[in-house]
Amino acid sequence: MKIIVCIKQVPDAKDVRLDPKTNTLAREGVQSIMNPYDQHAVEEAVRLKELLGGEVTVLSMGPPQAEEVLRQAISCGADHAVLVSDRAFAGADTWATSYTLAKAVNVIGAFDLLLCGKQAIDGDTAQVGPGLAMRLQIPYVTCVQKVRQATDSGLVLERMMDDGYDVLALDYPALLTMVKDINEPRVPSLKGKMRAKKLEIRKLTAADIGADPACIGLPGSPTQVVKVFPPEARCQRAVFTGSLDEQIGQLVDSLQPYL
Amino acid sequence: MDYFLSEEQEMIVEIARQITDERIIPQRAELDEKDEFPRAILGEMARADLFGVPIPEEYGGFGGGCLDIVLALEQLGRGCIGVGTAFAASSLGIYPILIAGSQEMREKYLPDVASGKKFAAFGLTEANAGSDASGIQTTAVLDGDEWVLNGTKQWITNGGEAQIYTVVAITDRSKGARGASMLVVEEGDPGFSCGPKEKKMGIRASSTTELIFKDCRIPKDRLIGRKGTGFITVMKTLDSSRPGIAALGLGLAQGALDEAASYAKQRVQFGKPIMAFQAVQHMLADMAIQLEAARALVYGAARHIDAHPNNMSKVSSMCKVFATDMAMKVATDAVQVMGGYGYMREYPVEKMMRDAKILQIYEGTNQIQRNVVGQELNKEYTRA
Numbered sequence: 290m291k292i293i294v295c296i297k298q299v300p301d302a303k304d305v306r307l308d309p310k311t312n313t314l315a316r317e318g319v320q321s322i323m324n325p326y327d328q329h330a331v332e333e334a335v336r337l338k339e340l341l342g343g344e345v346t347v348l349s350m351g352p353p354q355a356e357e358v359l360r361q362a363i364s365c366g367a368d369h370a371v372l373v374s375d376r377a378f379a380g381a382d383t384w385a386t387s388y389t390l391a392k393a394v395n396v397i398g399a400f401d402l403l404l405c406g407k408q409a410i411d412g413d414t415a416q417v418g419p420g421l422a423m424r425l426q427i428p429y430v431t432c433v434q435k436v437r438q439a440t441d442s443g444l445v446l447e448r449m450m451d452d453g454y455d456v457l458a459l460d461y462p463a464l465l466t467m468v469k470d471i472n473e474p475r476v477p478s479l480k481g482k483m484r485a486k487k488l489e490i491r492k493l494t495a496a497d498i499g500a501d502p503a504c505i506g507l508p509g510s511p512t513q514v515v516k517v518f519p520p521e522a523r524c525q526r527a528v529f530t531g532s533l534d535e536q537i538g539q540l541v542d543s544l545q546p547y548l
Numbered sequence: 549m550d551y552f553l554s555e556e557q558e559m560i561v562e563i564a565r566q567i568t569d570e571r572i573i574p575q576r577a578e579l580d581e582k583d584e585f586p587r588a589i590l591g592e593m594a595r596a597d598l599f600g601v602p603i604p605e606e607y608g609g610f611g612g613g614c615l616d617i618v619l620a621l622e623q624l625g626r627g628c629i630g631v632g633t634a635f636a637a638s639s640l641g642i643y644p645i646l647i648a649g650s651q652e653m654r655e656k657y658l659p660d661v662a663s664g665k666k667f668a669a670f671g672l673t674e675a676n677a678g679s680d681a682s683g684i685q686t687t688a689v690l691d692g693d694e695w696v697l698n699g700t701k702q703w704i705t706n707g708g709e710a711q712i713y714t715v716v717a718i719t720d721r722s723k724g725a726r727g728a729s730m731l732v733v734e735e736g737d738p739g740f741s742c743g744p745k746e747k748k749m750g751i752r753a754s755s756t757t758e759l760i761f762k763d764c765r766i767p768k769d770r771l772i773g774r775k776g777t778g779f780i781t782v783m784k785t786l787d788s789s790r791p792g793i794a795a796l797g798l799g800l801a802q803g804a805l806d807e808a809a810s811y812a813k814q815r816v817q818f819g820k821p822i823m824a825f826q827a828v829q830h831m832l833a834d835m836a837i838q839l840e841a842a843r844a845l846v847y848g849a850a851r852h853i854d855a856h857p858n859n860m861s862k863v864s865s866m867c868k869v870f871a872t873d874m875a876m877k878v879a880t881d882a883v884q885v886m887g888g889y890g891y892m893r894e895y896p897v898e899k900m901m902r903d904a905k906i907l908q909i910y911e912g913t914n915q916i917q918r919n920v921v922g923q924e925l926n927k928e929y930t931r932a
Contacts, residue, residue, distance in 0.1 A: 476566045479597035479610055482559045 290343030296327040323358040326406025332474040335366035363485035364477035380507030387420030392498035401461040422464035429464040564623035572627030579753035594664020607658035613854035618795040625799020630753030637705035641668025648773030669706035671715035688717035697761035707757030708742040728778030739764030750903035790868040797875035804882035862924040865917035872907035879904040
């Protein structure tokens with residue numbers, strides 16, 4: 290079983306600010322972490338490897354310091370790491386990113402499964418996973434909350450829905466995106482950390498993956514961020530006080546107009 | 549303070565810290581409340597290779613020294629010394645095999661403990677043999693190709709949870725201290741059982757039971773080292789393990805200081821955070837000073853032990869006494885700084901104060917440790 294996991298280095302959400310002029314994230318001085326959803330994707334890949342054998346390759350597009358999250362994935366059980374890094378990739382939106390990752394996947398070679406987090410916590414688009422699957426012409430399932438059954442010939446999955454979940458069976462190759470419910474990511478192991486420290490990370494540039502310069506980075510990105518704003522609070526909050534009976538009375542009264 | 553740890557040691561600290569922050573701290577109150585053995589957390593530690601730290605590489609471990617295990621236990625102790633004790637007791641249980649076991653015995657038992665597949669426990673204490681180990685009543689008599697054990701061990705950490713027990717038994721009563729031997733008993737051996745879990749003041753996540761031997765028959769090759777070397781192995785085992793208990797004290801004190809200092813920053817009385825009052829500041833300062841002094845001693849002792857494994861008794865006892873007395877004091881002062889809130893179970897320092905007490909008692913009481921230091925001094929000054 291050959292599994293590729295796409296991971297992204299993102300600013301720690303605990304620490305995030307917007308640049309009021311450019312409407313983009315102010316990344317300076319902000320701690321970087323592996324996108325939390327991607328941590329679940331790495332964990333699931335390692336579990337599938339432990340179950341079925343094979344190897345896990347982690348892939349990231351980003352600046353040179355994105356190596357850190359690749360090493361973190363190695364310390365948690367991934368086997369190989371590939372960093373796609375080039376100044377020409379700067380400013381990529383999800384369209385250009387999925388193009389770039391697809392090109393990189395083709396260089397890495399044959400795979401059975403491609404795993405991604407549901408979305409990255411910086412852009413929150415959830416588009417790169419499905420975009421990548423479309424470019425590679427493989428089936429995909431988003432928001433996977435559970436792998437019910439995994440064999441060498443295929444998977445049975447649960448896909449999280451607003452009103453419950455779907456159960457789906459699919460063959461390889463395929464792309465899955467993971468929600469956080471799927472597992473609890475492990476703590477890195479000592480042997481993993483020592484391996485991660487020494488491991489040579491394969492680095493690929495735009496030329497290495499044969500990317501068309503018009504399709505990558507800012508020139509290849511049709512998206513423009515026009516405005517970024519915090520969503521307006523949609524609901525009113527109220528705190529009821531008094532005895533339990535009084536509180537229930539107040540709750541019923543406040544709901545009355547909507548009934 | 550910078551203690552100039554190696555890169556590998558920093559890795560051990562990072563892993564143990566992550567397990568402590570993400571797994572132990574969120575669960576410690578519940579484990580304490582329910583007297584619950586932390587199997588899932590220990591499983592996570594096993595997966596992270598922590599059980600392999602003190603075990604040589606040829607048996608699947610990391611081949612770490614005293615300082616390596618101290619660093620891991622210090623972090624775990626910051627979260628919960630009940631969990632830390634369960635972890636440490638497994639190392640304690642295999643030290644006799646590491647110290648005196650044959651090649652076959654090491655190959656048989658160490659890899660499973662290194663991987664965390666099996667836990668170990670160490671059985672010395674009995675109803676009439678605690679500080680005075682010569683009072684041991686448990687006997688092992690050779691009958692053909694089998695040892696037959698009879699007797700009861702008391703207050704054994706990891707009792708009922710471990711699969712491998714290293715126990716001390718008298719094999720020749722007439723020879724006194726030279727008549728004791730160590731043997732390996734496995735879970736499921738005929739005639740071996742564990743008593744119910746004891747109800748304790750603290751470290752309630754750890755399991756403490758009796759080990760009961762009633763005509764317990766085990767193969768002849770379960771003898772650790774030579775017959776009659778049991779006490780020497782016990783002493784060497786405890787010399788090696790005591791800095792680990794000191795490390796749990798460092799961790800507990802750090803956790804208590806962290807709680808007390810953050811509380812003092814946000815608790816407002818007389819219009820100011822209580823941190824602004826000198827009475828509170830001085831208490832916190834004393835806690836921090838004592839903690840750092842203890843840390844320097846424990847790390848120094850651990851480095852000494854790693855460099856001079858044949859001359860460790862005195863420093864091992866010194867660091868155990870100092871760090872655990874410090875932990876008791878710092879935990880008590882943390883409760884004092886937090887006042888009524890500190891006394892409530894809702895806040896973690898209440899548990900820390902209950903937990904801290906055992907550190908001064910187990911693995912040799914602090915009075916016994918002072919005996920060791922005193923006797924070593926006596927020897928040194930006789931020579932001079």
